[in-house]
Amino acid sequence: MTEAININIDDAVLVEQCRQGDSAAMEQLILKYQNRIYNVILRICANTDDAAELTQDTFVKIIEKINEFEGRSSFYTWAFRIAVNLTLNYCQRSVRLKHKSLDTEDNGHNQQARRELKEFLTDESCPDPAAVAQNKELCKIVVDVLMKLDDAHRAVVVLRDIEGMNYARIAEVLDIELGTVKSRLSRARSNLRKIMEAILQ
Amino acid sequence: MNQKEEPNIEELLNSFIDGELTEREQTEVQRLISHDAQVAQRLRELQKSKMLVGSLPRAEAPARILDEIKASLERGTLSGERAWSEEPSDRRVGVRHLLVRKVLAAAAMVGLVAILSAVVYTIVAPESDYKPALPAVAFDGRLELKTDALSTVNAFINKAIEDNGLSDSISLKTRRGKSVYSITCSQEDLNLLLADLANIWERFDSSTLFVETKTPGERKFDDVSTDRIIEIVDDLITPVKPDLAGPEEKIEKPTVRVKDVKKVHLSIVVAGSE
Numbered sequence: 001m002t003e004a005i006n007i008n009i010d011d012a013v014l015v016e017q018c019r020q021g022d023s024a025a026m027e028q029l030i031l032k033y034q035n036r037i038y039n040v041i042l043r044i045c046a047n048t049d050d051a052a053e054l055t056q057d058t059f060v061k062i063i064e065k066i067n068e069f070e071g072r073s074s075f076y077t078w079a080f081r082i083a084v085n086l087t088l089n090y091c092q093r094s095v096r097l098k099h100k101s102l103d104t105e106d107n108g109h110n111q112q113a114r115r116e117l118k119e120f121l122t123d124e125s126c127p128d129p130a131a132v133a134q135n136k137e138l139c140k141i142v143v144d145v146l147m148k149l150d151d152a153h154r155a156v157v158v159l160r161d162i163e164g165m166n167y168a169r170i171a172e173v174l175d176i177e178l179g180t181v182k183s184r185l186s187r188a189r190s191n192l193r194k195i196m197e198a199i200l201q
Numbered sequence: 202m203n204q205k206e207e208p209n210i211e212e213l214l215n216s217f218i219d220g221e222l223t224e225r226e227q228t229e230v231q232r233l234i235s236h237d238a239q240v241a242q243r244l245r246e247l248q249k250s251k252m253l254v255g256s257l258p259r260a261e262a263p264a265r266i267l268d269e270i271k272a273s274l275e276r277g278t279l280s281g282e283r284a285w286s287e288e289p290s291d292r293r294v295g296v297r298h299l300l301v302r303k304v305l306a307a308a309a310m311v312g313l314v315a316i317l318s319a320v321v322y323t324i325v326a327p328e329s330d331y332k333p334a335l336p337a338v339a340f341d342g343r344l345e346l347k348t349d350a351l352s353t354v355n356a357f358i359n360k361a362i363e364d365n366g367l368s369d370s371i372s373l374k375t376r377r378g379k380s381v382y383s384i385t386c387s388q389e390d391l392n393l394l395l396a397d398l399a400n401i402w403e404r405f406d407s408s409t410l411f412v413e414t415k416t417p418g419e420r421k422f423d424d425v426s427t428d429r430i431i432e433i434v435d436d437l438i439t440p441v442k443p444d445l446a447g448p449e450e451k452i453e454k455p456t457v458r459v460k461d462v463k464k465v466h467l468s469i470v471v472a473g474s475e
Contacts, residue, residue: 027267030267030270035259035260035261035262038261039259039260039261042260048260048263051260052265052266056266056269056270059270060270060274063270063274085366089364092396093389121249133257139256142253142254142256142257158254160219161254161255162254162255166219166221167221175360182212182216182221183209183212185215185219186211186215189251192250192254193247
């Protein structure tokens with residue numbers, strides 16, 4: 001399977017123009033990646049305001065550091081590395097807050113959503129992903145389940161299943177070994193399943 | 202397939218659904234699935250987990266983000282050269298570049314003189330002078346680390362600094378085989394950096410923390426771990442609690458009043474083991 005992303009050599013041109021102080025090129029780079037970076041950050045931190053702020057910080061840092069970008073990886077990889085590092089650092093800082101919120105928050109999902117999740121998990125046929133996407137309650141359960149994963153596990157799952165990166169690129173973005181990507185993803189998906197089953201009990 | 206090299210079946214199934222296997226490995230997994238109902242069931246479960254996450258709707262960045270980035274850059278977050286401008290003319294860019302080049306040339310001369318002065322100072326300065334002039338801080342300490350893997354450790358520290366976004370809060374001096382990282386940042390940022398450094402702590406043969414105290418001199422803590430350092434910094438910064446442990450356990454507070462400052466300073470001196 002190829003990566004579900006579109007990387008082209010225009011990035012190198014835009015980066016070079018940014019280095020020359022071309023604000024139009026900066027704007028193009030931001031417009032090109034802002035949705036994908038925002039989406040990945042949002043699925044890791046699960047808060048729209050924080051995700052917007054972290055996306056903003058990511059691009060400010062990208063432009064600040066653009067002269068230090070050596071091109072050893074693609075701009076796309078470098079940009080996502082900055083985004084994910086900022087987000088994981090943020091998650092680490094907010095760890096006390098998060099635990100508090102999980103302890104006190106009533107994560108009870110409505111019966112209908114639980115029933116649909118159960119049907120989805122037990123259905124022998126291949127359910128339609130588009131139908132899942134339209135089911136807001138079911139999506140809320142999935143977001144909550146993702147947030148119960150360790151930050152490191154959640155990051156790997158989001159980069160693979162939401163951003164569509166291949167293992168090699170995930171290894172580059174997170175600066176970990178390929179074998180670590182495989183083991184983290186395996187443990188993360190296994191934990192996802194366990195958490196969902198626990199919700200259904 | 203060699204048993205020792207055979208990957209975990211879970212990892213194999215995950216790689217299968219992610220299309221990360223070679224053609225031969227895919228064939229082997231397909232054969233496994235067709236012969237083992239349990240493996241086939243597990244594969245379906247993993248596919249569904251993947252599908253559920255992948256089905257989450259794609260969120261779009263708020264429309265205001267671009268404007269906020271521009272505003273942030275215009276506010277002077279960046280240097281004048283990189284500041285955002287809406288004036289899209291080649292002439293403007295050309296004129297600005299000429300101006301920038303002139304300014305940079307002048308700055309380079311000043312910088313060169315400063316660097317030469319620093320080099321001369323480095324050569325003639327006494328070895329114990331590791332402390333730069335600092336603003337008032339709530340904690341001031343020096344961490345001396347010895348290792349026989351100097352380059353590996355320095356590379357890791359540099360990466361941890363970069364990862365934690367502390368590049369602007371640190372000055373680095375390298376002298377006579379020692380690297381001195383002078384860090385002035387928030388307590389929280391220091392804790393995050395120390396948490397990262399815990400991953401290479403086993404590479405240090407010794408780790409000693411010296412803390413500036415109220416009375417002249419400093420207090421020494423041998424064989425400290427990163428957690429212990431975090432505790433010590435925290436003890437010094439947080440308001441004094443009722444002294445239940447008695448006077449022997451009390452760490453002297455720094456000279457600066459805590460309420461007035463929030464920054465902490467730590468010099469990390471990394472040297473080769475003798």
